[in-house]
Amino acid sequence: MTFTPDHFSVWIEIPVTDLDRAVSFYNDVFTTELTRVSDSGPNEFAMFPVKNGGCAGHIYPGTPPARGTGPTVHLACPDTLEGTMERFAKAGGDVISDPIAIPGGRFAYGIDPDGNSIGMFASQ
Template identity: 75%
Template sequence: MSFTPDNFTIWMEIPVSDLDKAIRFYNDVFKTDLGRVKDMGPNEFAMFPTKEQGGVAGHLYPGTPSQKGTGPTIHLACPDSLEATMERFAKAGGEVISDPIAIPAGRFAYGIDPDGNSVGMFAS
């Protein structure tokens, strides 16, 4: 029997070299409000919000990112159009490294955040 859960991804963590700078970047790009959490582990981190408590999300944490573009890619939902998100991504200091790519579920583009993390911007 094969393991097939409702959601295979349950959490994601993005390592960043400067938590304040990364919070500003992700807030600006994804039009969100990452909340700082100080009492849930050995380090302070910033959590991505979800509409409902218990939604699949993740956080930014002080850590050592992989070398530029060599780590896993985290795909994040665009708050509006893919093109507008790509524009904010570049303006905020990231590097957009692909044109939009169409797939049956929507469209996405690849980018590298200021810490070198690979980020997919996804719009359905």
């Protein structure tokens, strides 16, 4: 039997060197409000919000991989891809690709201030 779940990815964790700075960066870029949690483990972290209490992921104090060498996490754009790319650069990230079209939408690659590879994805 082949395992085929509804959603293969169930959680993301993005390591950051400065939680306050990273919360500001992701809030600004994705026009959201990460929820800070301080009573659920050894470190405070900040969760990405999703509707209906679904799973998403968080940023946490950790050691990011060398710049651009870790896995790429793709995050949903709150509006247009170009708008998100502009906020990404303005907030201190590096946009490292032009928009790329795929059957389900478009995305662009960026490197966050901690060196994490981030995809910005806009569905069609």
